[in-house]
Amino acid sequence: MQSPHVTAAPEGASASGPALTAVALVRAFGGRRAVNGVSLTLHTGACLALFGPNGAGKTTLLRLLGGLLKPTTGATRLHGQPLPGDAETRRLVGLISHHAMLYPALSVRENVRFAAECQGVINADDATTRVLTQLRVLDRADTAVRYLSRGLQQRVSIARALVHGPQLVLLDEPYTGLDEAGAQALTDALGALKANGATLVLVTHNLSEGLALATHSAIMQRGTFVDEALVSPSGFDVPGYQAKYRALVHEGLA
Amino acid sequence: MSGSRLSTTHRAPSYLADAWRIARKDLLIEFRTRSAFLAATVFAVLAVVIFRFTWDPTAIPAMDLAPGVLWVIFTFSGLLGLNRSFGLELAERAYDGLLASQVSREAIFTGKVIANFVFVMCVQAVALPAVALFFDLPVGPSWWIIVGIVLLASLGLSAVGTLFAAIASNTRLAELLLPMMTLPFFVPLVIPAAQATAVVLRGQPIADGMAWLKVLLAFDLVFVSACIVVFPFTIEE
Numbered sequence: 001m002q003s004p005h006v007t008a009a010p011e012g013a014s015a016s017g018p019a020l021t022a023v024a025l026v027r028a029f030g031g032r033r034a035v036n037g038v039s040l041t042l043h044t045g046a047c048l049a050l051f052g053p054n055g056a057g058k059t060t061l062l063r064l065l066g067g068l069l070k071p072t073t074g075a076t077r078l079h080g081q082p083l084p085g086d087a088e089t090r091r092l093v094g095l096i097s098h099h100a101m102l103y104p105a106l107s108v109r110e111n112v113r114f115a116a117e118c119q120g121v122i123n124a125d126d127a128t129t130r131v132l133t134q135l136r137v138l139d140r141a142d143t144a145v146r147y148l149s150r151g152l153q154q155r156v157s158i159a160r161a162l163v164h165g166p167q168l169v170l171l172d173e174p175y176t177g178l179d180e181a182g183a184q185a186l187t188d189a190l191g192a193l194k195a196n197g198a199t200l201v202l203v204t205h206n207l208s209e210g211l212a213l214a215t216h217s218a219i220m221q222r223g224t225f226v227d228e229a230l231v232s233p234s235g236f237d238v239p240g241y242q243a244k245y246r247a248l249v250h251e252g253l254a
Numbered sequence: 255m256s257g258s259r260l261s262t263t264h265r266a267p268s269y270l271a272d273a274w275r276i277a278r279k280d281l282l283i284e285f286r287t288r289s290a291f292l293a294a295t296v297f298a299v300l301a302v303v304i305f306r307f308t309w310d311p312t313a314i315p316a317m318d319l320a321p322g323v324l325w326v327i328f329t330f331s332g333l334l335g336l337n338r339s340f341g342l343e344l345a346e347r348a349y350d351g352l353l354a355s356q357v358s359r360e361a362i363f364t365g366k367v368i369a370n371f372v373f374v375m376c377v378q379a380v381a382l383p384a385v386a387l388f389f390d391l392p393v394g395p396s397w398w399i400i401v402g403i404v405l406l407a408s409l410g411l412s413a414v415g416t417l418f419a420a421i422a423s424n425t426r427l428a429e430l431l432l433p434m435m436t437l438p439f440f441v442p443l444v445i446p447a448a449q450a451t452a453v454v455l456r457g458q459p460i461a462d463g464m465a466w467l468k469v470l471l472a473f474d475l476v477f478v479s480a481c482i483v484v485f486p487f488t489i490e491e
Binding site: 066067068087088090091093095097099100101102103104105106110114115117118119120121122123144160161164165 | 272350352353354356358
């Protein structure tokens with residue numbers, strides 16, 4: 001099935017052009033197409049919540065959008081620049097995964113500062129302190145990551161991804177392992193990023209969590225988008241969406 | 255994003271600074287855990303001891319056997335560190351964060367080579383005296399030449415080994431594949447190193463071993479350059 005074209009442009013989006021575009025993305029592993037003809041356009045400040053069952057191709061799509069994977073066919077552009085692009089373009093991307101993406105033997109501060117330095121942040125120490133404060137883990141800054149709980153590691157992982165102020169944030173199940181305080185800190189941080197004009201793509205199995213942040217939503221199955229919707233600023237009919245999701249995914253109506 | 259795509263809060267990537275940052279991070283992790291260093295050092299010392307007790311001094315003079323022992327130990331203890339080089343990146347997928355950053359693939363590779371080079375030299379700092387002690391080798395000014403040979407060989411081993419460690423790390427049989435892939439490439443490195451070492455230990459003029467040293471230098475120049483160029487292609491999934 002050819003995917004429909006998702007176009008996400010929240011009110012007040014920049015007229016200078018889309019932040020992220022993907023055109024007919026296909027990624028095959030051997031004979032299997034993990035992503036099969038996905039196109040999307042996201043404007044500055046948009047947040048696309050991406051839902052779907054395991055193996056639908058969500059993580060592969062995120063890796064394609066972040067430039068970590070090259071598409072078999074199709075192309076991705078971030079602010080007009082192709083991905084994977086040059087250093088300036090790569091610096092605009094922040095990646096949060098269900099993997100911690102941290103070095104367990106290093107302290108919280110060392111991990112986040114290393115990420116900041118790798119992204120060319122000039123005052124890496126200040127940026128590190130700022131983001132650790134925002135994610136409410138500054139009190140554990142000198143603790144080795146291996147001694148932290150899974151939830152705290154996830155907060156540090158989020159700090160690592162946000163320390164350089166990315167313009168495109170790709171989130172793969174970011175709420176995994178977070179307690180209430182951690183989830184609230186993440187929601188606040190993502191809200192601040194959106195307000196500052198960052199574009200978000202959020203993969204999650206939790207529909208209400210995803211829809212709370214999203215301006216647009218899409219359901220993915222067998223590598224393609226089988227549904228997409230505009231999330232109303234006044235709220236979203238979560239039970240109705242859950243019913244639609246069940247019908248499309250579990251009852252195979254897609 | 256501004257029209258110029260440049261930011262006053264970010265600096266442009268710097269090849270050497272980025273490489274050193276990655277090397278420093280790897281060495282700090284190794285310093286904190288010491289797991290690979292301890293494994294390689296214990297292996298090196300045990301291997302020297304085993305070679306010593308299986309050696310019949312009446313059949314083979316120490317000067318003839320020691321260079322072979324030294325370079326066998328050098329090769330296999332080096333492999334122990336190379337496996338870890340990318341293992342620490344993949345355990346929690348920290349490698350994804352590195353690849354998504356503005357650091358170039360070439361700087362990542364160079365950083366890994368620097369860290370592996372320092373690691374191999376540290377192991378050799380234990381292995382060389384152990385070989386000298388157990389094989390009762392005369393220690394004198396000529397040992398500085400052997401240190402120079404070790405430096406040249408370590409650079410080549412680190413470059414080739416880091417490249418193949420990156421390739422092997424994406425497979426399920428990384429620890430088995432790495433020696434199978436690297437050892438054939440280490441042959442043109444170990445032969446001139448062992449021959450040049452033998453020349454020095456026998457007390458011959460260094461001019462007699464100059465041809466071997468040139469082979470070592472050529473290996474380093476060719477393989478360090480080639481590996482830097484090839485490395486970015488090894489990380490495509």
